[in-house]
Amino acid sequence: MTELRFVHLGFGPESVEYTAAWEEQRRVHAARFADEIDDTCLMVEHDPVYTAGRRTDPSERPLDGTPVIDVDRGGKITWHGPGQLVGYPILKLPRPVDVVAHVRRLEEALIRTAAEFGVRTTRVEGRSGVWVLGDPVEDRPKTGGLSLDFDPRMGDDEFDARLAGPEYAPSNAGQRREDRKLAAIGIRVAKGVTMHGFSLNVNPDSTWFDRIIPCGIRDAGVTSLSYELGREITIAEVLPVVERHLRDVLESAEPTPRAIEREAAPAAG
Numbered sequence: 001m002t003e004l005r006f007v008h009l010g011f012g013p014e015s016v017e018y019t020a021a022w023e024e025q026r027r028v029h030a031a032r033f034a035d036e037i038d039d040t041c042l043m044v045e046h047d048p049v050y051t052a053g054r055r056t057d058p059s060e061r062p063l064d065g066t067p068v069i070d071v072d073r074g075g076k077i078t079w080h081g082p083g084q085l086v087g088y089p090i091l092k093l094p095r096p097v098d099v100v101a102h103v104r105r106l107e108e109a110l111i112r113t114a115a116e117f118g119v120r121t122t123r124v125e126g127r128s129g130v131w132v133l134g135d136p137v138e139d140r141p142k143t144g145g146l147s148l149d150f151d152p153r154m155g156d157d158e159f160d161a162r163l164a165g166p167e168y169a170p171s172n173a174g175q176r177r178e179d180r181k182l183a184a185i186g187i188r189v190a191k192g193v194t195m196h197g198f199s200l201n202v203n204p205d206s207t208w209f210d211r212i213i214p215c216g217i218r219d220a221g222v223t224s225l226s227y228e229l230g231r232e233i234t235i236a237e238v239l240p241v242v243e244r245h246l247r248d249v250l251e252s253a254e255p256t257p258r259a260i261e262r263e264a265a266p267a268a269g
Contacts, residue, residue, distance in 0.1 A: 028042065102194060
């Protein structure tokens with residue numbers, strides 16, 4: 001791939017409203033498709049906002065009428081805001097695009113970033129993003145004093161963590177020693193060029209996630225670098241590390257088109 005350039009849209013006091021960044025994504029996407037620019041990664045910190053991907057269910061949205069912006073990426077509902085580093089890699093890839101391979105490369109860069117700060121993360125089968133694994137189920141504290149057999153999240157299809165208070169809140173998954181997501185990934189590919197990207201929780205107020213079912217996952221939660229390390233980590237510290245690992249992973253990659261399986265022609269008889 002071509003050399004990856006980074007564009008900083010704004011952080012902290014210059015954080016960027018989501019729809020303004022979305023418009024910039026579309027402008028850069030068009031320029032990349034036309035080969036007017038090289039592969040580009042927009043880096044930004046957003047004002048607080050909930051965004052919903054195409055697979056979001058109504059039952060996963062805020063109950064209090066908080067506005068949600070519906071977007072054209074994959075995945076479900078999430079939150080963006082202060083203390084979270086967001087990256088939008090806009091890359092031209094061989095067609096047909098291997099979306100899974102692209103997601104895995106983004107995950108790898110973020111796993112390496114977390115490791116550099118001393119946080120061990122991994123992938124979870126069937127769940128995109130970067131995760132801190134919890135303790136084995138039998139070693140976790142009993143939620144609300146109940147054994148796992150009576151955990152309502154396990155057997156009650158109507159259970160709603162948004163109504164259940166802090167015991168089941170996504171932001172408290174670390175206290176429950178459950179699996180918790182450090183970074184989320186949701187992308188779209190149009191005309192062979194990627195859009196959207198990742199969000200890495202550095203030092204946000206994680207209770208923002210308690211108003212939704214983050215990424216549609218009810219039996220796990222969210223975390224941040226600051227929470228896992230027990231000390232304050234800033235966007236300014238993390239930004240150059242993320243960019244270095246993105247450049248290492250993406251520039252060294254040799255993307256290939258997704259293999260297409262074709263049915264064998266019937267044998268002549």
